[in-house]
Amino acid sequence: MPYVTIKMLAGRTDEQKRACVEKVTDAVVETTGASREKVVVFLEDMEKSEYAVGGVLFSDQA
Template sequence: MPIVTIKMLEGRTDDQKRALVEKVTEAVTETTQAPAERVSVVIEEMSPAHFGVGGTRASDKA
């Protein structure tokens, strides 16, 4: 049973997240031949204050 975890900054709409889950499931079933009902997709959202790159938090970028 494939489990895919996606970590991203919060702010996407429900429609965007729904489409993401659908497309990721399609990609996994296509490449692994796992049945779609066995593919799990977990979206973990984080605040921009909790993520940084190159010493700068995402919330500090304008």
């Protein structure tokens, strides 16, 4: 606790994911007082064919 889920388009490098998880955890600890070892982060990749804004899939956007 807390539990953080980050949903992004696929394509970030391992290095970006590693940094993202670390800095987001820092931010949660600093602002909520949660213990660092209790902060859980889940990363979820979205494909462009699974994500639409305005009724159009990203894989179909020009």
